[in-house]
Amino acid sequence: MRIASRFRGLLAGFAVLAASAGLAAAQDYPTRPITMIVPFAAGGPTDVIARIVSENMSKTLGQTIVIENVVGAGGTTGATRAMRAAPDGYTIIMGHMGTHAASVALYPNLAYKPDADFEPIGLVAGTPILILAKKDFPAKDLKEFVAYVKANADKLNLAHAGVGSVSFTTCLLLNSLLNVKPTSIPYQGTGPSMNALVAGQVDYMCDQIVNAVPQIKGGTIKAYAIGTAERNPSPPDVPTTKEAGLPEFQASAWNALFAPKGTPKPVLDKLSAALDKALNDEGVRKRLLDLGSDIPGPDRRGQAALASLVKSEIAKWSPIIKASGAAN
Ligand code: MLT
DSSP: OHHHHHHHHHHHHHHHHHHHHHHHHHHHOOSSOEEEEESSOTTSHHHHHHHHHHHHHHHHHTSOEEEEEOOOGGGHHHHHHHHTSOSSSSEEEEEETIIIIIHHHHOTTOSOOTTTSEEEEEEEEEEEEEEEEETTOSOSSHHHHHHHHHHHGGGOEEEESSTTSHHHHHHHHHHHHHTOOOEEEEOSSHHHHHHHHHTTSSOEEEEEHHHHHHHHHHTOEEEEEESSSSOOSSSTTSOBHHHHTOTTOOOEEEEEEEEETTOOHHHHHHHHHHHHHHHHOHHHHHHHHHTTOBOOOGGGOSHHHHHHHHHHHHHHHHHHHHHHTTTO
């Protein structure tokens, strides 16, 4: 009996030691560089937003944040990698409406549950969606675009960043509204697919505003409408879908930071605080706003707000995807 109780005592001692070691590690966090997984190719909207905020966050945290582009499967490859990473705060992911909401309905065997296998750190930016086409697309406005696509869908190529991506999901909504099924060309991100659109190799795309604004300003593509209730000041001349005659197309995405489930709360709190500071930094705000993104106010920031956003977005996009037939 004495041995058993001594053994139990030793075990309890080890447990206390382990807990206090974990607590000490969390309190000292971060003591080495942090990896931020971007689940799409460099140069796309997720990558651009990740680099803008991580630059500022690394100053606050006192450690380099290394961007790692882990591409494939509409962002779910990178999200799966992040979910499986050690929950120590040294691997986080810039996810979004695709990886952490739409993918649930698009991938019946998705390796992760966005609302259970991650710890929310915080919402980073809202990103309205625009209907874009190559520069010489034969339509001068959205009404002509809709008519042309309906009449020629079998000859048209649509670009996106893979099944489950924002560009895939939002154009799924557009194509189901138009009742068309063009050829869809997947890329490793909408950085590369935007290059193809600018080169005229594909015909149209639904993309996040942060990726579209530089091309609209450069006159290299056509932007027919923005899927939000109000116009956006960055491309002020792009009409809303309501103004342009397709009010049913309402589409906005968002980017947010997540950590693997089990990441200690003190570590999450340091990451959330560093993100909050970045979103209050004038330089960061100017870069994000100039690209047309929407910076969340205090009520939409933080871990609890992101946790409820993920749940509501899964609930919002799942029926849209199922109705489109893409999930069958
Ligand atoms: C998407 O979901 O379309 C991604 O945002 C594309 C990207 O960031 O490259």
